[in-house]
Amino acid sequence: MNARRQARWLLLGAAFLAAGCGDAGRKAERYRVEQLAYSAQRAEREARLGRTRPDSLTLLSLRNGYAKIRSVAKAPFLTGSSEKSKELGRDILQLVATGELQSARLAMEAGRPDLALEQSRWLEQHSEGDVMVARQADFLAIGVLRMTGKTDEAVERMRAMVRRYPPSPPPKGTSQEDPILALPEMMSQVRREQGDQAGAARELEFANAYYQGLLRSPRDPMLEALIRARLVRTAIEANQPAVGLEQVNALERLVAANPPLKSLEPELLFSKAKIRGMIDRDHSDAVAMLQSFARQYPKHVLAPQAIFEAAVYLEDAKKLPEALAGYREVVALYPGETQIAPVALFREAMLEERTGDWNQAKATLESVPVKYPRSPAAVEAPFTIAMRYYARGDKQAARGALARAVMTYKEMIARDSTSSLVPACRYNILRGQLSLGDWEKALGTVDDMALHNPKHPYTAQALLEGAKVANANGQKERALGYLEQFLENFPNSPVAGQVRQQKEKLLH
Amino acid sequence: MAREIRTVRAAALEALGSFRFHEFAPFAWMLAVELVVLVLAMNLGTAWGMATVGFLTERIAGDGPLHYPVFYAFLPTLMTNLEAVLYALAGSILIPLAVMRVLTPIDPASIPAHGVGARLKQAFLPVLTAAVASEALILGWQWVLNQRAVSGLIRTIFRGGLAGTAGVALIGLLVGYAIWTLFVFVPVSSVQPGRSYGAALGGGIREGLANFGSTYFVVIGLSLPAAAILLVLQTMGGYLVTQIRPEIIGVLIGVYTILSMLASFFIYSAAARFYQARRVEAE
Numbered sequence: 024m025n026a027r028r029q030a031r032w033l034l035l036g037a038a039f040l041a042a043g044c045g046d047a048g049r050k051a052e053r054y055r056v057e058q059l060a061y062s063a064q065r066a067e068r069e070a071r072l073g074r075t076r077p078d079s080l081t082l083l084s085l086r087n088g089y090a091k092i093r094s095v096a097k098a099p100f101l102t103g104s105s106e107k108s109k110e111l112g113r114d115i116l117q118l119v120a121t122g123e124l125q126s127a128r129l130a131m132e133a134g135r136p137d138l139a140l141e142q143s144r145w146l147e148q149h150s151e152g153d154v155m156v157a158r159q160a161d162f163l164a165i166g167v168l169r170m171t172g173k174t175d176e177a178v179e180r181m182r183a184m185v186r187r188y189p190p191s192p193p194p195k196g197t198s199q200e201d202p203i204l205a206l207p208e209m210m211s212q213v214r215r216e217q218g219d220q221a222g223a224a225r226e227l228e229f230a231n232a233y234y235q236g237l238l239r240s241p242r243d244p245m246l247e248a249l250i251r252a253r254l255v256r257t258a259i260e261a262n263q264p265a266v267g268l269e270q271v272n273a274l275e276r277l278v279a280a281n282p283p284l285k286s287l288e289p290e291l292l293f294s295k296a297k298i299r300g301m302i303d304r305d306h307s308d309a310v311a312m313l314q315s316f317a318r319q320y321p322k323h324v325l326a327p328q329a330i331f332e333a334a335v336y337l338e339d340a341k342k343l344p345e346a347l348a349g350y351r352e353v354v355a356l357y358p359g360e361t362q363i364a365p366v367a368l369f370r371e372a373m374l375e376e377r378t379g380d381w382n383q384a385k386a387t388l389e390s391v392p393v394k395y396p397r398s399p400a401a402v403e404a405p406f407t408i409a410m411r412y413y414a415r416g417d418k419q420a421a422r423g424a425l426a427r428a429v430m431t432y433k434e435m436i437a438r439d440s441t442s443s444l445v446p447a448c449r450y451n452i453l454r455g456q457l458s459l460g461d462w463e464k465a466l467g468t469v470d471d472m473a474l475h476n477p478k479h480p481y482t483a484q485a486l487l488e489g490a491k492v493a494n495a496n497g498q499k500e501r502a503l504g505y506l507e508q509f510l511e512n513f514p515n516s517p518v519a520g521q522v523r524q525q526k527e528k529l530l531h
Numbered sequence: 532m533a534r535e536i537r538t539v540r541a542a543a544l545e546a547l548g549s550f551r552f553h554e555f556a557p558f559a560w561m562l563a564v565e566l567v568v569l570v571l572a573m574n575l576g577t578a579w580g581m582a583t584v585g586f587l588t589e590r591i592a593g594d595g596p597l598h599y600p601v602f603y604a605f606l607p608t609l610m611t612n613l614e615a616v617l618y619a620l621a622g623s624i625l626i627p628l629a630v631m632r633v634l635t636p637i638d639p640a641s642i643p644a645h646g647v648g649a650r651l652k653q654a655f656l657p658v659l660t661a662a663v664a665s666e667a668l669i670l671g672w673q674w675v676l677n678q679r680a681v682s683g684l685i686r687t688i689f690r691g692g693l694a695g696t697a698g699v700a701l702i703g704l705l706v707g708y709a710i711w712t713l714f715v716f717v718p719v720s721s722v723q724p725g726r727s728y729g730a731a732l733g734g735g736i737r738e739g740l741a742n743f744g745s746t747y748f749v750v751i752g753l754s755l756p757a758a759a760i761l762l763v764l765q766t767m768g769g770y771l772v773t774q775i776r777p778e779i780i781g782v783l784i785g786v787y788t789i790l791s792m793l794a795s796f797f798i799y800s801a802a803a804r805f806y807q808a809r810r811v812e813a814e
Contacts, residue, residue: 047582050597054585055576057599061777 049103049111055095056118063088063125082133089129092122093145101151113153120146120156127163131170134441140167158188162202170441172476174217178226181206181213185233190250192243198286200249207233208257216399216443218480227261244281248274252287255294264301271295289320293329306336327357331367338374347374358394365391365398372404376411384411392431396438402447405431406454422459429455446472450481453488462496465489473508483513487522494529503529539745539805543753546633546800554632555796557625561617562792568613569788572606573781575599584609600777607764610784614791619662626718627654629796630803634722637807641724654721657731661717668710676703693766700765704758705751712747713739719803723810738806746802753797757790 067085070077077085100116103109123146127139146160161184168177190201207230214222234254242250251274258267271294278284278291293316300309313333317326334349353360353367372387391404405428412421432448432455439445449472456465469489472482486509493502506526510519552559574580575597588596588609596605618626628651635642642650675681682699689698717735720726726734739746751758760783771779 047585048578050585051576051578051581054581054597054599054602058576061600 046103046105046108046111049108049115052096053111053115053118056092056115056122059092059095060089060118060122060125063092063122067125067129079133079135082129083135086126086129086133086138089122089126090142092126093119093149098149099151100149101153116149116151116153116156119149120159124159124163127167131167131441136167136171136441139163139170143167154188158184158203169213169443172446172479174213175478178210178213181210182229190237190246192246193249196283198245198249198284201246204249204253208253208260211257211260218447224261227257230257231261231263231266244277245284248277248281248284248287251277252290252294255290259294259297259301262301264298267294267298267301271298289316289323290325292316292319293323293325296329297332300332300336306340309333310336321356327353327360327363327367330356331363334367334370338370343374343378347371347378350374361395361398365395365400368394369400369404369407372407381411381415392435396435397442397444399444399447401435402432402444402451406451409455409458425455425458429459446476446479446481449476450485453485457488457492462492465492466496466498466501469505473505477508478512483509483516487518490525499529536745536748538808539742539749539801542804542808543749543797543801545804546797547753551632554629554800555793557629557632558792558796561621561625562788564617564621565610565613565788565792566785569610569781569785572602572609573778575602587613600772603777603780604768604772606780606784607768610788614788615666619659619666622662623655623659624651626799627651627658627722630718630799631722633800633803634719634807637804638811641807642722650722650724653726654718654731656728657721657726657735658718660728660732661714661735665711665714669707672706672710673703676706696766697762700762703765704761708750708754708758709747712743712750715739715746715750715798715802716742716806718799719806738809742805746805749801750798753801754791754794757787757794760787760790 063085066088070081070085096115096119100112100119101109103112123142127142130136130138130142143160143164146156146163150156150160161180165177165180165184168174168180185203185206188203190203193199193201207226211223211226211230214220214226231254234250234257237250238247238254251270255267255270255274258264258270271291274287274291274294278287292312296309296312296316299312300306303309310333313329313336316323317329317333320326330349330353334346334353337343337349338346350367350371354364354371358364368387368391372384372391375381375387376384385408388404388408391398392401395401405424409421409424409428412418412424429452432452435442435448436445449468453465453468453472456462456468466489469485469492472479472485476482486505490502490505490509493499493505503526506522506529509516509522510526513519516522568584571580571584575585576599581597585597588602588605591609591612592605596602596609628647631642631647631650676685676699685699685702686695689695713736715735716738717732720735720738721731723731723734764780764783764787768780771777771783
């Protein structure tokens, strides 16, 4: 080959590289990562095709498929001299992050939140300044903390996220809300789930201040509208109709000035009806507005809530048959709404009893844990049956219902031992056992709660009940242990002083 | 007509029965290139796979198909493009070469050993023109087939669903083979002694038109195994990629490529034998 021909080949090779071949390694890496992710997804899909739910061993093996992804890609990801190479690195990082999230999801499902937490830390360390990935790591950590019962830490993490990440406007042409905006309300909801109403109110105040603070700087109209919509919701939640009304009016003006925001109109209608219900003494207008909203937008996410709220107002106005029809409508039309439907079903049972149909009420209450086993209503229903029997003076039936309720709670715990409802189930078991006079079993349940949910407000109550029962049954040491644990885990409780005195009394 | 059918059938059977690798070798070279590309495509996760087939893919369709498993949905298109280029450029030399190797044992006098290079040079342009024309017509036919009115009508005739999709693919294939049949005699016509560009191309097309029915019958018969795989790829490609295993597409394309290359060889070989028989008869 002569020199001229060699030069031609070299030139061709250089052109080849310049045409994009230089990124081949990174593109191949991205492709390998995609291959692994796809294969992990396929394995999971196939495993879930079976009739039975995959057991924890299978879940962990499926998790390994996703966990392998990070070993294929080389960190640091966002390197390279060209913008294209960095873009490829960003793609790879995002794929790895998605793999980690999927893997963490399976770890949590398999009851191994420790693995998920490790993955959240890994993601945090490898986010390389990518806000999206850092946020994903934080969201994952919050999920894990909530699952492991570390609610305070979860709420603090949410607060840190809210401070760290400003909300992004929705992608063009959509009204998709940035999940960051939902965090303040979630904080309040988590407190409420804990039974900490004062904490929930504090978080609502925080949410209110946060949203107000966001509105102090100029925002993209769609983002501003979403912030105001959140503000309306928190104002309604915090029972501040004046604030709510002010925001609804502002939101209305914003929607009128920006046609793309028309999608928020249904929510405006709903909020107006809710605020009307808060302001008026006579709720007939609010009921009419809510019912009209549900008829106009039957597929809107707020439609079941509108029918439910209207039924509540009707119940308050003693229009029981109409209210009952409203609750039944919610359950019949929106059975998949796991937030509203179980509450509607529960209230339906209460109204059935009030309208004299106890047998139907009992059947409805019994259906709640079957239809919605993961709802707070499912925790209330079995115990309510026993309470209603007591109220009707049928002690024998009440004792039978209590025994059945204890069994139902045990089944619910066995079915999902990591559910946030488990402390409430255990507490109701304790109540049932105390009512049935099963002192030893009751103390066993207190021990269970102290072990599994040491800082839960229900456990505080259980420890006090346990101390009383243990002392009454001559188990002074055990009673002292319960009181000590109470003081250690709930030092700021308003009854801490009394408990200290009680402990002193037992010691002397 | 009956006599022609018998002659074409005899030529096809002879082509199948007297397979010699030496004659098939020019097609084997094209097959080797296609298989190498397929192996590279199946290894897109390596830097060398991405630098070669990935590079080609990006030039044709951008970054979109460079992802897994989307790439496997694009692979048939990539291979079709490659096949078209190979048949047109390399095929314009290699197909006449194979035809000459088939003809040499039948009529040694017509292809003198020292004249192969000159005959290839003579055949190149007419065969290239025929290949380009054939591909252009096939592309035009696919454009027509992709018109909503046309494909909708065919789907309705086949009662929609999978049968409708298969119907569209089947009609697409049958017409595609018909177009190819028109040009199948061009290589053998082009290697005849002393043929000018116009005479070679015109003679080949005239021969194709004169014996269309019987030749089409042979083309379809010999292409059936490859066509069956192509039909599966066209009607179930998406399903295979998303629901079963994307790599199956690669394996199916590999089998299709081998069968299709063998079918092409046998068709050109049968056409050469038939053409030569008619020429001898005429003399």
